[in-house]
Amino acid sequence: xxxxxxxxxAGRDVLGKVVAVVVLLGVWQVAGSAFLPDYLPTPVGVxxxxxxxxxSSAFLSALGETVVAVLLGLVLGCVPGTAxxxxxxxxxxxxxxxxxxxxxxxxxxxxxxxxxATIWFGYDDTTRVIVIALSAFLPCAVSTxxxxxxxxxxxxxxxxVLNVPRSRFVLDFVLPSALPFAVAGVHIxxxxxxxxxxxxxxxxxxxxxxxxxxxxxRSFAQNQAFVGVAVLALLGVLARAGTERLIRxxxxxxxxxxD
Amino acid sequence: MSLxxxxxxPTLTSPGRGGAAVTIDDVTMRFGDRVAASNIxxxxxxxxxxxxxxxxxxxxxxxxxxxxxxxxxSEGSVKVDGETVDRTPEGVGMVFQHFGLFPWKTxxxxxxxxxxxRGLPKEEIAARTRELIGMVGLSGFEKSYPHQxxxxxxxxxxxxxxxxxxxxxxxxxxxxGALDAQTAEVLRFELLRMWEEHPITxxxxxxxxxxxxxxxxxxxxxxxxxGRVHEVIDVALPHPRDRAVARSExxxxxxxxxxxxxxxxxxxxxx
Numbered sequence: 001x002x003x004x005x006x007x008x009x010a011g012r013d014v015l016g017k018v019v020a021v022v023v024l025l026g027v028w029q030v031a032g033s034a035f036l037p038d039y040l041p042t043p044v045g046v047x048x049x050x051x052x053x054x055x056s057s058a059f060l061s062a063l064g065e066t067v068v069a070v071l072l073g074l075v076l077g078c079v080p081g082t083a084x085x086x087x088x089x090x091x092x093x094x095x096x097x098x099x100x101x102x103x104x105x106x107x108x109x110x111x112x113x114x115x116x117a118t119i120w121f122g123y124d125d126t127t128r129v130i131v132i133a134l135s136a137f138l139p140c141a142v143s144t145x146x147x148x149x150x151x152x153x154x155x156x157x158x159x160x161v162l163n164v165p166r167s168r169f170v171l172d173f174v175l176p177s178a179l180p181f182a183v184a185g186v187h188i189x190x191x192x193x194x195x196x197x198x199x200x201x202x203x204x205x206x207x208x209x210x211x212x213x214x215x216x217x218r219s220f221a222q223n224q225a226f227v228g229v230a231v232l233a234l235l236g237v238l239a240r241a242g243t244e245r246l247i248r249x250x251x252x253x254x255x256x257x258x259d
Numbered sequence: 260m261s262l263x264x265x266x267x268x269p270t271l272t273s274p275g276r277g278g279a280a281v282t283i284d285d286v287t288m289r290f291g292d293r294v295a296a297s298n299i300x301x302x303x304x305x306x307x308x309x310x311x312x313x314x315x316x317x318x319x320x321x322x323x324x325x326x327x328x329x330x331x332x333s334e335g336s337v338k339v340d341g342e343t344v345d346r347t348p349e350g351v352g353m354v355f356q357h358f359g360l361f362p363w364k365t366x367x368x369x370x371x372x373x374x375x376x377r378g379l380p381k382e383e384i385a386a387r388t389r390e391l392i393g394m395v396g397l398s399g400f401e402k403s404y405p406h407q408x409x410x411x412x413x414x415x416x417x418x419x420x421x422x423x424x425x426x427x428x429x430x431x432x433x434x435x436g437a438l439d440a441q442t443a444e445v446l447r448f449e450l451l452r453m454w455e456e457h458p459i460t461x462x463x464x465x466x467x468x469x470x471x472x473x474x475x476x477x478x479x480x481x482x483x484x485x486g487r488v489h490e491v492i493d494v495a496l497p498h499p500r501d502r503a504v505a506r507s508e509x510x511x512x513x514x515x516x517x518x519x520x521x522x523x524x525x526x527x528x529x530x
Contacts, residue, residue: 152359152360152361152362153355153357153358154356154357154358155359157324157355157359158355158359160327160328160329160347161327161328161347161351162372163346163347164376168376172372252404252406253362253405
């Protein structure tokens with residue numbers, strides 16, 4: 001019963017999305033070739049460029065550079081970010097001390113520090129990894145702190161009624177309840193990491209997807225540039241889908257991440 | 260020592276009932292300038308059920324939390340079997356309105372948690388957990404997670420976990436308040452049946468007057484802001500308290516009496 005009633009709207013949903021995509025691509029193709037054929041990428045043009053671009057050594061090297069930097073930056077940002085979040089969430093004075101800075105930095109676009117970062121750390125890979133790590137650190141810290149602070153209904157009382165010792169409290173209460181929030185932090189961090197990577201590449205002219213897009217666009221290879229954009233988008237979508245699944249795996253009781 | 264043994268151990272006040280004595284001695288609860296409850300005195304005999312009712316904001320949950328050792332009284336003291344409560348004493352179990360289950364643990368693991376915490380042998384934990392889950396009627400749902408269960412089943416799990424440590428005192432914080440009316444009704448009679456088998460001391464905070472009369476050997480009516488003991492009513496209804504009792508005229512009369520006490524104006528009493 002449930003399966004049947006669920007399937008009908010899902011089918012209509014998919015059909016609607018397909019129609020929307022086809023219409024969009026059609027309008028784009030016609031408009032692109034009619035008005036600015038030399039400046040705009042078109043769906044047909046992108047499709048023709050797809051395989052040559054994806055197999056070109058310039059693209060593959062750029063992809064490798066960006067992916068490695070993003071992965072490294074994510075690890076360097078998310079691990080300490082999550083640890084900091086746990087401490088901030090559980091230690092009141094630390095939370096009071098750090099909240100203005102953490103939320104201020106969190107609200108600030110990381111792009112703003114890229115020009116300075118290139119001067120501090122040089123026009124090289126170090127800057128890229130640092131900016132990515134910083135972009136990843138903050139969402140992890142903020143989200144994990146939320147999770148570590150807010151135990152599910154009545155659980156704090158349960159711990160006290162059972163006289164749970166401090167170490168067991170962290171192990172049995174704080175860590176499990178913070179886990180889905182930590183994953184949600186990584187979920188946000190991935191998106192911000194890709195933005196950070198592309199931004200540093202633009203500014204510092206490092207080998208990577210951002211630079212690949214920039215050089216292609218400047219040499220009027222619009223279709224080739226667009227393949228780079230699409231790959232960058234795909235990376236983001238895949239990573240976010242992965243973390244979303246992970247949240248559902250580790251915390252099937254959480255209803256909060258169904259956007 | 261099992262619950263069963265304790266029941267056999269006769270006490271002076273209430274032969275045949277187990278559990279600890281609870282003394283709430285002139286307790287005042289203050290939060291900053293706000294006084295939540297003032298000069299509360301209630302003595303609960305071993306094995307007795309005392310219900311606490313009153314309008315919201317009268318401090319009944321605050322009082323229960325003081326008995327649980329979750330907050331310290333600003334004045335006065337709470338004693339369980341003569342020992343002053345400064346943290347939750349051994350053998351005091353609590354059932355929460357919103358169940359307080361671990362969402363990441365199965366029914367089985369939730370119930371077993373207090374036993375694991377005590378480092379009991381694995382076989383003993385498994386046996387006791389099975390017994391408890393059977394007692395609250397959740398056999399077959401051992402591997403389910405709370406979010407897969409109805410509210411009633413979640414509270415059954417909460418009850419089983421509170422009973423895991425074989426408590427001398429059970430503190431009930433509006434345990435059926437978050438459930439729909441039918442489920443609450445079913446659970447009330449099941450809890451009463453369990454209590455008849457293993458009578459222990461119970462302090463039962465509720466906003467349901469029916470529930471207060473149905474469970475209580477006595478009903479404490481709190482009133483006013485800050486809440487004070489307005490009246491204590493002896494409930495001389497027979498045991499076991501089953502549906503027949505709930506339909507009796509005596510029950511209806513007592514309920515009316517408590518109702519009018521709760522609803523009467525504060526003036527002259529709360530002072």
